Amino acid sequence: MSEPGPLSASIIGSFSYLTVRDRLPVILTRVIDQLYRERINIIDKYGEAATEGCKEVIGRLSQLKNEIQTNKPLELLEATDPLSPFDDSHVWNRHFEEYISTYEVPPKWFTAPWMYVECFMYARIHESFYLCPALKDFDPFCELKQKAMLESLSATETLAQHVLSVCSSLPSLTQEQLRQHVINLIEISVWGNKCDLSISSGEERNPETDLLVSLDSLRPYILVNHSSSLWQLLVSLPEDQRDIVLVLDNAGFELVTDLCLMMLLTEAGLTTSLTFHVKTRPWFVSDTTRTDLFWTLDTLREKGGACSEIGNKWKKYIEDGQWKVCESSFWTTPIPYSQMSTVDPNLYSQLSKASLIIFKGDLNYRKLTGDLDWPTTTNFEQALRGFCVAPLLVLRTLKGGPVVGMAESQAEDLAATVRDWNTSGEYGVIQLCTFS
Numbered sequence: 193m194s195e196p197g198p199l200s201a202s203i204i205g206s207f208s209y210l211t212v213r214d215r216l217p218v219i220l221t222r223v224i225d226q227l228y229r230e231r232i233n234i235i236d237k238y239g240e241a242a243t244e245g246c247k248e249v250i251g252r253l254s255q256l257k258n259e260i261q262t263n264k265p266l267e268l269l270e271a272t273d274p275l276s277p278f279d280d281s282h283v284w285n286r287h288f289e290e291y292i293s294t295y296e297v298p299p300k301w302f303t304a305p306w307m308y309v310e311c312f313m314y315a316r317i318h319e320s321f322y323l324c325p326a327l328k329d330f331d332p333f334c335e336l337k338q339k340a341m342l343e344s345l346s347a348t349e350t351l352a353q354h355v356l357s358v359c360s361s362l363p364s365l366t367q368e369q370l371r372q373h374v375i376n377l378i379e380i381s382v383w384g385n386k387c388d389l390s391i392s393s394g395e396e397r398n399p400e401t402d403l404l405v406s407l408d409s410l411r412p413y414i415l416v417n418h419s420s421s422l423w424q425l426l427v428s429l430p431e432d433q434r435d436i437v438l439v440l441d442n443a444g445f446e447l448v449t450d451l452c453l454m455m456l457l458t459e460a461g462l463t464t465s466l467t468f469h470v471k472t473r474p475w476f477v478s479d480t481t482r483t484d485l486f487w488t489l490d491t492l493r494e495k496g497g498a499c500s501e502i503g504n505k506w507k508k509y510i511e512d513g514q515w516k517v518c519e520s521s522f523w524t525t526p527i528p529y530s531q532m533s534t535v536d537p538n539l540y541s542q543l544s545k546a547s548l549i550i551f552k553g554d555l556n557y558r559k560l561t562g563d564l565d566w567p568t569t570t571n572f573e574q575a576l577r578g579f580c581v582a583p584l585l586v587l588r589t590l591k592g593g594p595v596v597g598m599a600e601s602q603a604e605d606l607a608a609t610v611r612d613w614n615t616s617g618e619y620g621v622i623q624l625c626t627f628s
């Protein structure tokens with residue numbers, strides 16, 4: 193079967209079209225407004241040079257917004273800092289040249305692949321700050337991410353109490369009870385993915401106070417559910433092969449749900465080595481950077497109660513080397529994962545050592561499947577297009593982009609009653625591929 197084409201904003205009324213037309217400009221406007229509103233505090237924190245810096249960045253972002261809204265050809269990234277380990281302008285610009293050689297026209301916001309233009313906007317936002325020496329480390333989404341976390345502290349306390357009590361009862365749990373607890377936390381990690389701020393263009397998306405009580409009623413909303421096969425995989429891993437990699441998505445409550453799940457797997461001995469991948473630049477509004485991860489740990493440790501207990505435990509796992517934190521600029525490029533082995537062989541080789549790789553969220557799912565316009569019944573392994581680096585699991589709520597691996601007529605039956613089932617975030621998947 194020939195592969196479908198990439199999703200793009202060229203189809204008027206499509207979700208990608210509405211994203212580029214409506215949501216991306218709103219995200220840019222929020223950053224511009226924040227820079228203007230907070231310019232005094234920013235100058236206080238980053239020094240006098242930030243006065244000019246704020247003006248420069250506001251100018252660049254306003255121009256970028258205009259380029260998007262008037263469907264201009266994409267501009268090449270200025271070489272930000274060739275000496276920086278995270279400078280990847282050559283990656284974007286190579287993609288740009290390939291596009292021109294294929295289509296003989298420059299890529300435009302409403303015609304180039306959605307994945308490319310959406311990621312490119314965030315690369316341009318980062319570049320706007322990076323080009324100002326005083327503001328090169330400024331995270332325009334930090335305020336939103338921290339506010340979302342602070343407003344999720346009561347849900348976090350409830351979840352922390354639960355996971356601590358499960359961990360303390362581990363010696364007395366039967367295998368079946370443990371299985372149920374692990375599956376519960378996997379489902380909570382899926383629903384934590386609703387708290388993504390790019391879908392809401394930065395509007396708050398705080399969690400319900402106690403997700404635990406809703407799990408039974410939410411389970412029918414998991415459209416592909418491989419949690420049983422996942423459990424079989426976890427319990428069948430030999431003692432010396434329990435390395436798990438978690439490619440994180442959003443900071444805030446989603447990050448808490450992810451680390452709570454990882455804590456249970458760690459305490460239950462289902463994993464002996466955990467590696468988290470964070471982003472190297474501010475990304476899709478709420479994605480987790482190293483700074484976000486450690487700010488979250490510190491905030492929990494200072495909170496008191498069960499929050500402090502889990503914050504201290506997590507900090508100790510990292511200090512003891514049981515949990516490692518990695519970063520790679522690959523995660524903030526537009527490149528589909530099927531090209532990782534050629535584009536970033538070191539990362540590919542590192543991931544190939546894992547017994548299981550867990551990817552969180554929509555964007556990872558889109559990159560795993562190339563953000564192509566796949567029929568929903570496409571076999572998941574086929575949609576991965578050869579990215580079989582290790583057994584992989586995706587935990588995601590559907591906020592846009594491809595969905596594959598569904599049963600015949602499942603999507604059609606759903607669409608007959610729920611119009612926006614694949615963009616509302618109300619549905620999710622727990623999707624495993626073991627390549628066996």
Ligand SMILES: O=P(O)(O)OC[C@H]1O[C@](O)(CO)[C@@H](O)[C@@H]1O
Pocket residue numbers: 211310385388389390391392441442476552553554555556558589591592593
């Ligand atoms: O944080 P997540 O789950 O990756 O969601 C981000 C994704 O959601 C969207 O906002 C809608 O799909 C995309 O623009 C982006 O790919």
Ligand SMILES: [Mn+2]
Pocket residue numbers: 388390441442476478479553555
């Ligand atoms: Mn995200």
